[in-house]
Amino acid sequence: MTASSADRQHKRERLARLRDAQGAPLLLASHEAVSWYLDGVRTHVSLAGPPVLAVRVEPEGDRLFVADNEADRLIAEELLPEDAERVVRVPWWIPPAVAAADATAGESAIGEAEVAAELRAARASLLPAEIARYRALGHETADVLTDALADAAPIDTEQNTASVVAGALVARGIDPLVVLVAGAERVGHRHPLPTDAALGERAMVVVCGRRHGLIANATRWVGAAVDETPILEVERAFLDASVPGARLDEVFAAGNAGYARAGFDAEEWTRHHQGGPTGYAGRDPRATASTGDVLAENQAFAWNPTAPGVKVEDTMLRTGEGWEVLTVDPRWPSVEHAGLRRPVARPYGS
Secondary structure (H helix, E strand, O other): OOOOHHHHHHHHHHHHHHHHHHOOOEEEOOHHHHHHHOOOOOOOOOOOOOOOEEEEEOOOOOEEEEEHHHHHHHHHHOOOHHHHOOEEEEOOOOOHHHHHHOHHHOOOOEOHHHHHHHHHHHHHOOOHHHHHHHHHHHHHHHHHHHHHOOOOOOOOEHHHHHHHHHHHHHHOOOEEEEEEEEOHHHOOOOOOOOOOOEOOOEEEEEEEEEEOOEEEEEEEEEEOOOOOHHHHHHHHHHHHHOOOOOEHHHHHHHHHHHHHHOOOOOOHHHHOOOEEEEOOOOOOOOOOOOOOOEOOOOEEEEEOOEEOOEEOOOOEEEEOOEEEEOOOOOOOOEEEEOOEEEEOOEOOOO
């Protein structure tokens, strides 16, 4: 990965304003905050584990508290030279976040929980190098789904399908954070962890793939076709409301209202989350009636309206010119809906 010093300077300025407003150093200790601030650094060893480094954002300059057994690799392969010079090595038995928060580290720092909304706002508007990395990730994630599902057949199991998709993601340096597969007998489950059930006549595949800290989210269907228009109309209700300056809770309400207009049960939105902004977290944050974040230009979204037997989901960028679908592969069957090419079910054997 080639980190961007220009992007990094903008991020420093954003956090300097937040730090000054708080009157104390900031402590970054989550995967999304650390990877965002350090320009896509890989913060994990175990996908299920905590970050192997934490950052204190201080007036005198950042300090990176890094697990000693990870420091050499991070310095050699991940960090900008300016960051490598500010590494504080931490014994492996002490969590970096604990070391960074220790009173001996200096002035008491403000934790992420105290400024969660402000940190989300700081990373909402993506910078040029981030957008370039996100486009590449989105296109490759879509390519993986096209290639991995090219030979899918009704007799294939969900687990075998998931293994092909996950392996193809890893081969491109993409962490398979989520791989869900629902065969025809299980499409009623909104989060279908793969089983040994067969795909059957129609199946859904969902992925969340992370590279350079950014996460691409996409859903694809294989097998029998259904009328996608109603669920696309719901998606469009979310997209039309997602304009810079809008409040996320208001967008959530506007999108949910689309279910009844499209002929679904008006309460369908209560049966599964609807997605929301994305980027360095799968949803940043997940939209609800109480998320009052203000949307920004050049912000990424992954809305995922869903109803029995149907779902649509892609990662999109909202620019000043409108919507850009990032997880797109022109080889996948699609229809044009309200000015965007949207995916439809891919017949087996096609």
